[in-house]
Amino acid sequence: MTETFHITRRNILAGAAFAGALAPVIMPSAASAAEEKKAAAKPLTSAEIAALPRVKVDLVKPPFVHAHTQKAEGGPKIVEFTLTIKEQKMILDDKGTEVHAMTFNGSVPGPLMVVHQDDYVELTLINPDTNELQHNIDFHSATGALGGGGLTIVNPGEKAILRFKATKAGVFVYHCAPPGMVPWHVTSGMNGAIMVLPREGLTDGHGKELVYDKVYYVGEQDFYIPRDENGNFKKYESAGDAMADTLEVMRKLTPSHIVFNGAVGALTGEHALQAAVGEKVLIVHSQANRDTRPHLIGGHGDYVWATGKFRNPPDLDQETWFIPGGTAGAAFYTFEQPGIYAYVNHNLIEAFELGAAAHFKVTGEWNNNLMQAVLAPSSI
């Protein structure tokens, strides 16, 4: 449905470029798009907000992203999301290292939410009474009250509903930020990202539309697991029991694990991200606490918003891009060769020794023009 819509729009726009006679037809539509955009940016009264159409979105577990249209259809909406906080034990690696994670919806990172600029995000945040700790949510895409953190402090057994207007287009981190416990909750897994698309969809900043075929969400997470006197990772009964030792490790700023999507190997091997030659893939990558530098080994970032904000034209043909801690970035790439690509944090120690690596498994025809083994490895 979505794809049909975009293909149709693309065809219309491509056709228009060759049909001067259509200009009078196209112009009013361009003008009305501008008017629509202006209207969308206008402050609304409470009554007007209450009258907006509502859309309820079921979030999905990363690296996948809920269904959405890339161009906004109609005017601003209220988009309803629910996040349920889950405190749960998670396994970080094949050695069985444990963390008492704090999560939004049970995954690290929490799910990627997608809206359009000038839509209203309405989040229901639930802290079930099975949890032990107080939590909240700070959206970097929101304006005021600590990004919503000041309005969403929920104890176990409570819920809160926050509405904010997504005024800026881009990918943005959200994270838990409870008074006195901010870094502990963030580095225990309690972060995710929201993508606020421009109403007209992504472009290269010079009028070329960038329509993706697939979007994946990679959330990078640094963990600080305490060790015993023999150097083995310690296990605890609960997050509360682990807190003092964990804070001590955190203060040394040396993570024990740096992983994509919650565990070493969560996106490699049989969990590799899938793509095909010719597919346009958008990779959203967040790091709520620490700097990172994604790199696609054997590929590139054709269009990269390293700090993730879509009003800036993307950087072209990047080899590695820098995402500061507390930021989400986005990279758009059309795969040109089949094979297994490693997608890594190009601090290679963090990738190969601590876990910050994913795989793309790309199907399709090999292109000898781009690369060919002229002589296979053989004796001299």
Ligand SMILES: [Cu+2]
């Ligand atoms: Cu929390």
